[in-house]
Amino acid sequence: xxxxxxxDYYLWLAAALFTIGVLGVLYRRNAIIIFMCIELMLNAVNLxxxxxxxxxxxxxxxxxxxxxxxxxxxEVAVGLAIxxxxxxxxxxxxINILNRLKW
Amino acid sequence: xxxxxVITGLGIVSLLAEFGNLKRWLTAFVLVGLTAAVILAALDWxxxxxxxxxxxxxxxQALAFTALISISTILWFWLxxxxxxxxxxxxDRTSLVIFAVVGSVIMASFNNMAMLFLGIEILSMSLYxxxxxxxxxxxxxxxxxxxxxxxxxxxxxxxxxxxxxxxxTGSFHIHTIAQTIAANPAGLPTFFYAGVLLMLIGLAFxxxxxxxxFWAPDVxxxxxxxxxxxxxxxxxxxxxxxFIRIFSSCFVAVESTWSLVLQVIMILTLVIPNITAVYQNNxxxxxxxxxxxxxxxxxxxxVSSPTETGTIFYYLTTYSVSSLAAFSVLHxxxxxxxxxTVDYFNGLFKKxxxxxxxxxxxxxxxxxxxxxxxxxxxxxxxxQAINHGYTSLVIVxxxxxxxxxxxxxxxxIAMYFNESSAPxxxxxxxxxxxxxVLIALTFALGLFPDVIMTLFRA
Numbered sequence: 001x002x003x004x005x006x007x008d009y010y011l012w013l014a015a016a017l018f019t020i021g022v023l024g025v026l027y028r029r030n031a032i033i034i035f036m037c038i039e040l041m042l043n044a045v046n047l048x049x050x051x052x053x054x055x056x057x058x059x060x061x062x063x064x065x066x067x068x069x070x071x072x073x074x075e076v077a078v079g080l081a082i083x084x085x086x087x088x089x090x091x092x093x094x095i096n097i098l099n100r101l102k103w
Numbered sequence: 104x105x106x107x108x109v110i111t112g113l114g115i116v117s118l119l120a121e122f123g124n125l126k127r128w129l130t131a132f133v134l135v136g137l138t139a140a141v142i143l144a145a146l147d148w149x150x151x152x153x154x155x156x157x158x159x160x161x162x163x164q165a166l167a168f169t170a171l172i173s174i175s176t177i178l179w180f181w182l183x184x185x186x187x188x189x190x191x192x193x194x195d196r197t198s199l200v201i202f203a204v205v206g207s208v209i210m211a212s213f214n215n216m217a218m219l220f221l222g223i224e225i226l227s228m229s230l231y232x233x234x235x236x237x238x239x240x241x242x243x244x245x246x247x248x249x250x251x252x253x254x255x256x257x258x259x260x261x262x263x264x265x266x267x268x269x270x271x272t273g274s275f276h277i278h279t280i281a282q283t284i285a286a287n288p289a290g291l292p293t294f295f296y297a298g299v300l301l302m303l304i305g306l307a308f309x310x311x312x313x314x315x316x317f318w319a320p321d322v323x324x325x326x327x328x329x330x331x332x333x334x335x336x337x338x339x340x341x342x343x344x345x346f347i348r349i350f351s352s353c354f355v356a357v358e359s360t361w362s363l364v365l366q367v368i369m370i371l372t373l374v375i376p377n378i379t380a381v382y383q384n385n386x387x388x389x390x391x392x393x394x395x396x397x398x399x400x401x402x403x404x405x406v407s408s409p410t411e412t413g414t415i416f417y418y419l420t421t422y423s424v425s426s427l428a429a430f431s432v433l434h435x436x437x438x439x440x441x442x443x444t445v446d447y448f449n450g451l452f453k454k455x456x457x458x459x460x461x462x463x464x465x466x467x468x469x470x471x472x473x474x475x476x477x478x479x480x481x482x483x484x485x486x487q488a489i490n491h492g493y494t495s496l497v498i499v500x501x502x503x504x505x506x507x508x509x510x511x512x513x514x515x516i517a518m519y520f521n522e523s524s525a526p527x528x529x530x531x532x533x534x535x536x537x538x539x540v541l542i543a544l545t546f547a548l549g550l551f552p553d554v555i556m557t558l559f560r561a
Contacts, residue, residue, distance in 0.1 A: 014263075018259070018263055021259065022256075022259075038255045038256060041256075041259035041262075041263070042258075042259060042262065045263050045265075045266050048266040049266045051270075052266065055270075056270070058273055060269075060274070063217075064216075064217055064220075064269070064275065071224045074224075075224070075228060078228055078251065079231075082235055085235060085238055086245075
């Protein structure tokens, strides 16, 4: 049922999601939106791994997805803690404030 | 592998040491554990053991990196005693450092992309917290945030590359991937090569090669100095270990895909940080740029002959020892101030000749002046590159290392020829001992390079 969609389509969808994530990280200024864009990049990878795993009839791709999800959850926990610390020090989550360290 | 078990156990014990009155013995316990890890790695020499259905393989290269990482961490604990002299965060900090070491060892011994990913994440996640461990300081917060952002951004690229390679070869195992490449001489799907390049970008972020280095100076100068010392030695060794492990075994067969890209990255990594470092007045930032520049020499050795890892390992050893010496002096001179400029070193020779001599030797070694360790590191890299016909790249590298001499000498001149009214720094016996050990190592590695080079001659 899944395989009625050609593999190429999954590849392009994942590449598009990944690119949106990358552009979001590069162009958005709000730290929380940047976090969401990083999650989007990781989910593009998850989608791609699941699609490949189905087409190759090999389960290891799906196991890798679990690894990514677990690690991404831990990473968000650390990231949000850093964000709270940043908010305490600057009263803002706009990354333009972070310009003390330059050149 | 036994070394990895011991280090992981140490991390868990460090967390539990919060109970009771075990905290007092923690640092001593950790040092004993890390020494045991070095000995266990040495005992496993020449055995090549495989674990968890080939996900981790402890061959000689992995064991050598494990030993180097553990020894650097022992020296690092010695130089950063005051970092652990807090009542509330002692166990947290110790366990985070130990878990970072666990990640580093996994990065040096993985044989499966899942382990590479987990190793990088275990290492990075501990470091994001350590970078921000000075919670009330804005620059420490900024460093933690930038490190976190760039680290997870790079992981995204790495993972996308891994996914594409999995799609083309049907496996995460490095040896299976290498076999698949060899079995398809006509070429794999196009996205396989895209995957290799994406992995190259992801790992270039981790080893901070230009143009993916822009986070490094900010993070290095914003973090507490001891954490910076850890990042620029242990973490750099681990990242380069992971990089050469995958690119020298699995992707050598598709060298034409990444060789040219890596050469461009290498030239940029040699030129840009060395020139930028000249304009730095903040010494920590200058050392950050110099540490990015040293990646260029390692990449030169790698580009000229991907399978000869002995030269790279020797270079990393000399670089780690010299960096630890430089950072330990920097940490002592810095005191409680957040930003340390070249002026802090004015007249240091008259006040604290011991400190001045140590950092002079460390900087001369980093600049590559004979007979110190750094000179032989650079010499072997250049010799290897010339042997494989990369003379023009060597000329670029020699010019950039001359620029390096210039900015290292700015600090040295300030120490010997400038005057200062600042009071001298009192050193404890342990600190003097540490400086002496680091100087001795810098000389010993330079005089007896064969001790390390023979490890890699099968």
